[in-house]
Amino acid sequence: MIEIENLNKYFGSKQVLKDINLEIEEGEVIGLIGPSGSGKSTLIRCINYLEEPTSGNIYFKDENIANSGKGIDKIRQQIGMVFQHFHLFPHKTVLENITLAPVLTEKLTKEKAEDKAIELLKTMDLLDKKDAYPGSLSGGQKQRIAIARSLAMDPEVMLFDEVTSALDPEMVGEVLNVMKDLAKIGMTMIVVTHEIAFAKQVADRVIFMADGKIIEQNNALDLFDNPQNLRTKEFLSKVLEY
Amino acid sequence: MNLVELFIEYKYYYLIGVRITLLLSFLSLIIGTTLGALLSILKLSKGKFLRAISNIYIEIVRGTPMMVQIALVYFGSYVIMGVNMDGFLAALIAVSLNSAAYVAEIIRSGIQSIDKGQIEASRSLGLSEGQTMRYIIMPQAIKNILPALGNEFVTLIKETAVASTIGVADLMYASKIVQSTSFQPFNPLIIVAIIYFIFTYTLSKVIGLFERRLAHND
Numbered sequence: 001m002i003e004i005e006n007l008n009k010y011f012g013s014k015q016v017l018k019d020i021n022l023e024i025e026e027g028e029v030i031g032l033i034g035p036s037g038s039g040k041s042t043l044i045r046c047i048n049y050l051e052e053p054t055s056g057n058i059y060f061k062d063e064n065i066a067n068s069g070k071g072i073d074k075i076r077q078q079i080g081m082v083f084q085h086f087h088l089f090p091h092k093t094v095l096e097n098i099t100l101a102p103v104l105t106e107k108l109t110k111e112k113a114e115d116k117a118i119e120l121l122k123t124m125d126l127l128d129k130k131d132a133y134p135g136s137l138s139g140g141q142k143q144r145i146a147i148a149r150s151l152a153m154d155p156e157v158m159l160f161d162e163v164t165s166a167l168d169p170e171m172v173g174e175v176l177n178v179m180k181d182l183a184k185i186g187m188t189m190i191v192v193t194h195e196i197a198f199a200k201q202v203a204d205r206v207i208f209m210a211d212g213k214i215i216e217q218n219n220a221l222d223l224f225d226n227p228q229n230l231r232t233k234e235f236l237s238k239v240l241e242y
Numbered sequence: 243m244n245l246v247e248l249f250i251e252y253k254y255y256y257l258i259g260v261r262i263t264l265l266l267s268f269l270s271l272i273i274g275t276t277l278g279a280l281l282s283i284l285k286l287s288k289g290k291f292l293r294a295i296s297n298i299y300i301e302i303v304r305g306t307p308m309m310v311q312i313a314l315v316y317f318g319s320y321v322i323m324g325v326n327m328d329g330f331l332a333a334l335i336a337v338s339l340n341s342a343a344y345v346a347e348i349i350r351s352g353i354q355s356i357d358k359g360q361i362e363a364s365r366s367l368g369l370s371e372g373q374t375m376r377y378i379i380m381p382q383a384i385k386n387i388l389p390a391l392g393n394e395f396v397t398l399i400k401e402t403a404v405a406s407t408i409g410v411a412d413l414m415y416a417s418k419i420v421q422s423t424s425f426q427p428f429n430p431l432i433i434v435a436i437i438y439f440i441f442t443y444t445l446s447k448v449i450g451l452f453e454r455r456l457a458h459n460d
Contacts, residue, residue, distance in 0.1 A: 050362055077368030087363035091381050100377065101367035146363075153367060 001026045001157060001188055002047060007056035009042055009212075016042050018212040020056070024157075024190065029183045031203030031220065032192045035235060039212040040192045044159045047190070048079045061156075077105055080150030080158040084165050086142040088134035094121070094145055095130045098152045107153065120148040124178060140171030144178055157188040164195060196239055200224050208232045248429050252420045259416030260437060266333055266412060267399045267441075273338035274398065275391075278345025285350050296346065303343035309404050312336040316408045333405035333412075341398050348394060352387035353379060385456055392449035396442045403438075413437060 002024040009017035016039045024030060032040045045051040047058060049065050049072050058065045060075055068075055089097050098117035102108040108116065121127045124144045134142055143163055150158060160179065164172045176198050183189060183202050193199055199206050200220050207217040208229070216229045227233045249256060284296035303311070316332040319325045356379050364374040406415035413434045420430035 048366055050366060073365075073368045073370050075368075076366055079366070081363075081366040083359060083363065085359055087357070087359035089360065089363070089378055101364075101369060104373050104377065105368050150367070 001061060003057075003059040004043075004047075005057040005059075007043075007046060007058065008054050009039075009046060009051060010054045016212050017046070017053075020212075020214060022207070022214065024188065026156075026188055027186045028188055029202055029204045030190045031199030031206040032190060032209065033194070033196065033199060033206060033235075034209035034215075038209040040209050041161050043209070044081075044161055044190050044192055047159060048076050048081055050081075073105075077101075077107070077153055078156045080153060080155035082143070082146050082150055082158065082160050082163045084162040086134075086139075086146045086166075088142055088146055088149070090134050093131050093133055094126070094137075097134065097145060098149045101149070102152050105153075113152065116152055117148070120151055123181075124148055138171060139167045140174045143167065143171075143175045147175075147178055147182075151182075157190070158182065160189065160191040160193070162192050162194065164193070194239070196224070196236075208235065210235070245429055245433060248420070248424065248426065249433050252416075252424065252430075255416040255419050256413070256433065256437070258411055259413035259434070262330070262405075262411050262415075263399070263402055263413040263438075264441070266330065266337065266402045266405060266410070269334055270337040270341055270402070271395055271398055273334070274341030275345050277338065277342035279349060281342055281346035282349035282353070285346060286353060300343045300346055303340055304347075308336070308340055308401050309407060311340055312404050312408055315339075329405070329408045329410040332408060333402070333410045337398065337402055337405070340401070341394065344394050344397075345391065348390045349383075349387055352383040352390070355386050356382050385453075388449070388453055388456065392446060392453075395449070396446055399441050399445065400438060 002022075004020055004022040007017055007020040008015065016037075018039075020039075020043060032044065034040050042051055046053050047060075047065075049058075049068075053066065060079065063071075063075065065072065065075060089100070092100060095114065095117055098120060099108075099110065099113040102113040102116070103110050107113075118127065118130065121130055124147070126141060126144060126148075129137060129141060129145070134145070137145065147158075147163075163179075164175055167175065172195070176195065179189070179191070179198075180202055191199070191203065203220045205217060206220045206223045208215050208223065208227075208231075210231050216223065216227065216232045218228075223232070224236065227236055281296045281299065284292045285300070287293060312333055315336040316327060316329065319327040319332065360378050360382070361374055364378045365371075369377070402412060403414040405412050406418065409415070417430045417434040420433075421427055424430065
């Protein structure tokens with residue numbers, strides 16, 4: 001579904017992605033781990049072109065994202081993204097946050113979009129918040145709304161960029177549970193995360209990145225229990241120490 | 243003669259002054275805000291050349307006195323183009339161009355104060371640049387822009403007094419005429435000060451009302 005070929009990305013003279021090659025199948029759940037500054041976030045931000053690759057190609061369903069021009073909007077409508085800091089629209093109610101994109105992109109009528117939003121809010125257990133403004137919600141609630149906002153577009157793949165890193169510890173679980181449910185119904189997901197336990201439990205494949213390169217990738221169990229590369233071993237021993 | 247008597251005696255001059263000052267303020271507010279909005283678009287654009295043009299314009303206008311600008315337009319139109327420009331028109335052009343620079347900066351900073359994450363969230367949902375601007379950025383930016391814009395409007399009303407230096411019969415000009423005909427140096431100035439204050443105070447109250455209504459929408 002997504003194919004990345006020889007992807008390089010520079011910020012100024014600093015190279016943050018070095019010749020990345022990666023293929024992601026439909027329905028796959030990818031856990032992307034690694035130390036900060038290793039390029040994980042930049043990599044998934046390249047996939048929906050929030051960052052422009054310096055060189056290389058990214059194909060989404062055989063369409064080259066770099067050559068899409070104005071078509072990038074159409075591609076992004078099929079790629080959901082959830083951010084570390086939620087980025088809900090503070091001037092819109094929860095319901096409006098969720099219905100805005102489907103209505104403006106003419107994917108759904110206003111009525112259908114609202115029906116869908118209410119359904120999503122029900123599954124998130126947040127229906128009572130539908131007329132609230134984001135400012136009055138907790139971090140965990142905000143992040144679940146942000147996920148609902150992305151899902152309202154019926155994306156084919158979801159990108160998660162350290163979505164639990166800004167949350168209070170007691171709210172991490174409620175967000176991870178929503179993501180677990182998504183994985184169960186077969187959503188294609190790329191999850192940048194520091195939650196090793198979550199990656200181990202939910203990811204089909206875990207990719208370890210460091211210094212802008214993919215160092216090692218394997219199924220979750222083997223990567224965590226039997227890492228091959230020294231760099232991976234070092235990283236895992238540090239994060240699993242406690 | 244006390245203030246009231248003085249005002250009644252010379253009300254003809256003051257009323258002309260009021261009319262000219264209000265007309266000048268209103269027209270330059272409309273023109274200045276429109277030009278300022280366009281300038282801010284240039285300043286936020288991706289084109290280096292367009293950005294440079296608006297930057298140079300804004301810096302020059304903000305870096306020179308309004309009184310010099312108004313004289314430049316008034317006398318410059320004759321020297322450069324050979325046109326004998328009407329004083330009111332010259333004042334209107336100068337005040338509008340001046341205000342545009344300040345308005346452009348107000349709008350630019352209002353827009354740039356919105357978290358970049360808002361743009362990223364909107365674009366990642368597949369909304370276009372235009373939709374993002376219209377539905378996500380502007381509704382939030384307007385709350386930062388409006389108070390500063392209100393201040394700029396108040397300043398603009400006061401600054402129109404400079405038009406009297408090129409002979410436009412505005413309020414300030416009226417006070418000069420009354421000073422010389424009534425042989426009173428002080429009281430005619432008090433009267434125009436009061437009138438200016440009534441204008442600016444009313445305007446800031448009206449803007450305050452708008453702001454509260456906007457805040458209420460949250």
